[in-house]
Structure formats: C-alpha cells, structure tokens
Amino acid sequence: MEQILNWRKGLFDSNYQVFGNALLKFSVNFSSLKNSAIATTQQGIYLLKSEGYTNPETKILDNKNEVLAIIRYDWLGFKAKIFFTSGEEFDWSFQNSWLSRWTLNNHKDKQVIYNSSTGNGLIHSNTDDDLLILTGLFIREYYVRILFAFIILVFILFTGRGIF
Secondary structure: OOEEEEEEEOOOOOEEEEEEOOEEEEEEEEOOOOOOEEEEOOOOEEEEEEEOOOOOEEEEEOOOOOEEEEEEEEOOOOEEEEEEOOOOEEEEEEOOOOOOEEEEEOOOOOEEEEEEEOOEEEEEEOOOOHHHHHHHHHHHHHHHHHHHHHHHHHHHHHHHHHHO
C-alpha cells in the first residue's frame, strides 16, 4: 500500500505532526533536554527512551512498558539499525550530504523514504505501520540534536580560546 504523508515541526521545537489526507495521523513530542519522546498514534501511545553514550540505544515501549523495538546507532556512519521484537530488522541512513533525505528499509518488502525542507517534508511509504514511520522521524531528530550540540561545543571552544 503506497502512501504519501506530510510532516511538519516548529522551527525551534522538536515536535512532529504527521498528516495523511489532511488529517492528523500521529505526533511525536520530544522532551527538551533528553533524546526521548512520546508518540501518539491511532493504535496507541509509545515512549521512545534513549540510554547510553558509548553504545547508545533507544528502546521503544508501549503503554504497558513492554519493549517493542530497540534502535542502535552508528554515530560515525550516521546510521541506525532497528530491531523489532517480532524479529524484523530495519536499516536507517541519510541519503544525501544535506541531511534532507533519509530512508528506512528492511531490504525485503518495506521501505520508507523521507524528504525534508525547513520544518516540513514528505514521507513516501509502502507500509501503513505508524510505529515504523515515526521511528524514522525520531532517529533523524536524534542525529540533528547531536549535530547541533557538536556545533555549539565547537563554537564555545573557539570563542573561549580567545578569552583565555
């Protein structure tokens, strides 16, 4: 089932809204300082909780606090791997150097392609699995936050160098 969805987020916030046929399909709301989020879909409410620094991972939990999937990140490659408890595995990666196109697929029958411009974008999917689709947005935001923190750190180091 091919579907095209629209997503948007505020310029300075990390709360995503995804629309299908002009109706709100689901939303992902990030906490301010942590790489964690709460996703609300028509099927339920999910918690995406990130842990660890050297081997970072995110657990996707349902409303019964059961683990549905684990996301493991490859920081150097800007990639991620999603392991669902059903046994399915998906690869996530950026497709261009501007970080405005990324994909999520299992190399078999499911693929989701994301495109973005400033604060909004399109999602092309051959599956109607909301949890899978929102996972792709979550990973993108995870990497955007890491890049933003890195840029701020570099800025502080270079401006602080002139002070001392």
